Amino acid sequence: xxxxxxxxxRLAMPQTSWQLCLLAAVGGLASAMLVVLFVFAxxxxxxxxxxxxxxxxxxSSLSRFQLPIIxxxxxxxxxxxxxxxxxxxxxxxxxxxxxxANGVMPLRNTINQFIGSTIALASGxxxxxxxxxxxxxxxxxxxIGSKLNLPYNAIRSLSACGIAAGIAACFNTPIAAVxxxxxxxxxEYKVHIFIPVMIAAIVGSMTTSSIxxxxxxxxxxxxxxLNSQHYPTLVILGLVLGVIAFGFNRYLVMIIKHSARFHIxxxxxxxxxxxxxxxxFVPFAMGTDLSAIDFSLQQNPELQLLLGLLIAKILMTITAxxxxxxxxxxxxxxxxxxxxxxxxxxxxxxxLPIDFQAxxxxxxxxxxxxxxxxxxxxxxxxxxxxxxxxxxxxxPAMVVITSSCISSGQFFRNRSIFIMQLEVQGLAYRRPPIxxxxxxxxxxxxxxxxxxxxxxxxxxxxxxKISSQTPHxxxxxxxxxxxxxxxxxxxxxxxxxxxxxxxxxxxxxxIPLNHQSTLAEAYLLLVRERAGGVYIYQNNxxxxxxxxxxxxxRTYLLKGKTx
Numbered sequence: 314x315x316x317x318x319x320x321x322x323r324l325a326m327p328q329t330s331w332q333l334c335l336l337a338a339v340g341g342l343a344s345a346m347l348v349v350l351f352v353f354a355x356x357x358x359x360x361x362x363x364x365x366x367x368x369x370x371x372x373s374s375l376s377r378f379q380l381p382i383i384x385x386x387x388x389x390x391x392x393x394x395x396x397x398x399x400x401x402x403x404x405x406x407x408x409x410x411x412x413x414a415n416g417v418m419p420l421r422n423t424i425n426q427f428i429g430s431t432i433a434l435a436s437g438x439x440x441x442x443x444x445x446x447x448x449x450x451x452x453x454x455x456x457i458g459s460k461l462n463l464p465y466n467a468i469r470s471l472s473a474c475g476i477a478a479g480i481a482a483c484f485n486t487p488i489a490a491v492x493x494x495x496x497x498x499x500x501e502y503k504v505h506i507f508i509p510v511m512i513a514a515i516v517g518s519m520t521t522s523s524i525x526x527x528x529x530x531x532x533x534x535x536x537x538x539l540n541s542q543h544y545p546t547l548v549i550l551g552l553v554l555g556v557i558a559f560g561f562n563r564y565l566v567m568i569i570k571h572s573a574r575f576h577i578x579x580x581x582x583x584x585x586x587x588x589x590x591x592x593x594f595v596p597f598a599m600g601t602d603l604s605a606i607d608f609s610l611q612q613n614p615e616l617q618l619l620l621g622l623l624i625a626k627i628l629m630t631i632t633a634x635x636x637x638x639x640x641x642x643x644x645x646x647x648x649x650x651x652x653x654x655x656x657x658x659x660x661x662x663x664x665l666p667i668d669f670q671a672x673x674x675x676x677x678x679x680x681x682x683x684x685x686x687x688x689x690x691x692x693x694x695x696x697x698x699x700x701x702x703x704x705x706x707x708x709p710a711m712v713v714i715t716s717s718c719i720s721s722g723q724f725f726r727n728r729s730i731f732i733m734q735l736e737v738q739g740l741a742y743r744r745p746p747i748x749x750x751x752x753x754x755x756x757x758x759x760x761x762x763x764x765x766x767x768x769x770x771x772x773x774x775x776x777x778k779i780s781s782q783t784p785h786x787x788x789x790x791x792x793x794x795x796x797x798x799x800x801x802x803x804x805x806x807x808x809x810x811x812x813x814x815x816x817x818x819x820x821x822x823x824i825p826l827n828h829q830s831t832l833a834e835a836y837l838l839l840v841r842e843r844a845g846g847v848y849i850y851q852n853n854x855x856x857x858x859x860x861x862x863x864x865x866x867r868t869y870l871l872k873g874k875t876x
Contacts, residue, residue: 324758326755333467340458341475345478348483358431382586391425392577395421400639404498404731409740415752439598440645447480464756476493489698494514495510554678554720555721565733568632572637606651623652626645646683653678676706685722688727694711755832756861763787788804821844826861839863842863843863
């Protein structure tokens with residue numbers, strides 16, 4: 314018991330520890346295995362009616378129309394079983410829970426994410442696997458922390474580790490997974506979190522590599538032939554991607570906003586109907602991204618067909634995600650980016666006397682569109698580097714990414730689609746800087762444990778006790794209130810050592826606070842009075858472990874320590 318308490322105290326502090334790294338590895342393994350199960354479930358269902366994974370062109374036109382509708386009915390059935398209010402899933406929801414609940418995910422939302430996304434992906438909806446992977450990874454790792462009753466700041470870190478493991482398991486891109494967590498999810502770089510997140514990403518990638526093999530799904534990008542002659546065209550590609558990213562984000566958010574007034578049942582069925590109609594005419598627009606990329610690169614299509622595929626893919630994606638189909642966004646935007654890149658290469662061939670490789674521009678399109686849509690340039694850059702397995706891709710990818718981000722952000726004021734989704738849905742994702750800083754520290758790591766409990770309510774006795782204590786020891790009165798409940802009163806003199814005059818003696822009722830809490834929760838309880846303190850308990854609120862005063866919190870904000 315004492316060892317476990319010491320472990321929790323260690324994890325409560327914002328510093329690198331082997332204990333957190335070990336938990337990150339365990340959480341990463343569990344998260345990766347859950348993602349593997351999710352992938353097996355999706356592909357297992359597809360194997361019953363598809364000749365190859367995501368090959369919806371092998372189905373008849375009528376089957377392509379019916380499949381999303383059947384999938385929508387199954388999704389709604391499971392949503393009804395778990396409760397419609399638990400239908401919220403995906404990366405925006407994870408961002409919200411990280412801010413307001415320290416990464417702890419409700420079980421019913423997680424069940425909806427697993428089952429709903431499995432059915433959505435198997436039914437041909439244009440959604441991605443990474444959204445479910447992020448949600449499942451965060452839920453799995455935070456569950457481990459919750460079962461161990463770890464401090465909430467440690468659970469939050471473990472949730473970030475699970476996200477990294479999920480992303481790495483999906484794409485076999487551990488570096489991009491780490492950058493995605495730091496740049497998109499946490500939006501901060503802290504060494505004590507960075508190292509565990511890196512360990513979790515490594516474990517996640519190794520787990521899926523041992524099961525599915527080292528190769529990733531984007532085998533087209535093996536030889537890159539881009540050079541400085543292509544850079545002007547890459548800049549144009551980036552500008553085009555920025556414009557499309559702006560339109561994509563704007564209309565996706567608009568659909569979310571205007572459809573919120575309707576119940577989830579007609580929204581899901583409408584999304585299924587639209588996906589079925591578009592799938593009837595454009596089979597390669599169905600699924601996450603592989604089908605669209607295959608069509609763009611392996612069948613040498615005409616520009617008109619590619620433009621039709623691009624429009625269909627964008628419509629299927631924004632309606633599916635905007636109307637509430639569970640799934641991710643990164644897979645579809647990679648497919649859309651690849652189509653745009655291929656279109657630009659076809660146009661460039663007719664106007665410039667330079668050889669253009671469609672696969673090179675498809676890869677650049679994926680990088681630029683991902684960067685502009687998510688406002689995550691570093692994650693997008695590392696993603697294409699790892700998918701292509703070539704370090705030479707960095708400079709041309711940076712050309713596209715910078716031009717697309719400037720075009721999207723500077724000219725159109727475009728922001729991350731996740732932030733826009735959170736705002737339009739009314740989900741909190743920001744905390745004031747003071748609370749954000751205090752959220753990193755658990756109360757167990759900084760609480761004052763040297764306390765003297767007395768039951769005598771006499772001021773003279775209290776003054777004598779205070780005068781005999783060391784500077785870092787508190788005098789607490791334990792008494793019962795009128796309802797028979799235990800109360801703790803912190804007694805304080807104006808000068809801890811010298812002045813024990815009864816007239817200068819002040820008393821503050823201590824507010825109970827669970828040992829898993831962070832300094833942010835303690836601050837919020839005390840900030841109105843700007844005085845007093847909280848007492849920390851573990852299982853029984855009548856058993857005091859230590860106290861934290863408002864003065865100690867103020868000292869931590871100023872000096873980085875409570876004493």
